[in-house]
Amino acid sequence: QVQLVQSGAEVKKPGASVKVSCKVSGYTFTKYAMHWVRQAPGQRLEWMGWIDVGKGHTKYSQKLQGRVTITRDTSASTAYMELSSLRSEDTAVYYCARAPRVVAAIGDWFDPWGQGTLVTVSS
């Protein structure tokens, strides 16, 4: 079955960077785009960006452009999300979620989702 398994919880200081991994199994990694979504405590889900896993092309939300980088290692069937210049407002659970096609498109949905990675930013 399709599985997305994320790396463990992280605690970071303000100004630092964090890199979260998402290892997939049960399907061909390069045939589906991967999105990243985060959820701050008590807040709505927030889309961060996506990667064309086959070609490595990315698109990020305007809000996070410049601080977020999504990459992938096709040999390891793993996607990564790195967020830099962390601030307290970045404390959230970060999810990877698969797109229904190789290149993300307007109208797409997210299915399935990883189990989530809690990133805490605190001094």
Place this chain on the structure above:
Amino acid sequence: SYELTQPPSVSVSPGQTARITCSGDKLGEKYGCWYQQKPGQSPVLVMYQDSKRPSGIPERFSGSNSGNTATLTISGTQAMDEADYYCQAWDSSTAVFGGGTKLTVL
């Protein structure tokens, strides 16, 4: 920026029909989808392209989208349906989520 608005909470008795709405400007001209999230768990897709049910989602879940409002309907609501529900759509190549609705099955 584009916004999707959901009621914070909806209550329903077991066996009754629950309707959760999601409002956005000309939302009916976009595809909408819905996610169910139970406490401490990841979101699960329950509806996509307005009214399509993923494999494994019970037939009591249905969806519609017209005008400015998308609606997730749960017929014969069961206790296991108690969860937070989020709508999602796309605007200008950006995915947007609603604020979530807590469904309580009394």
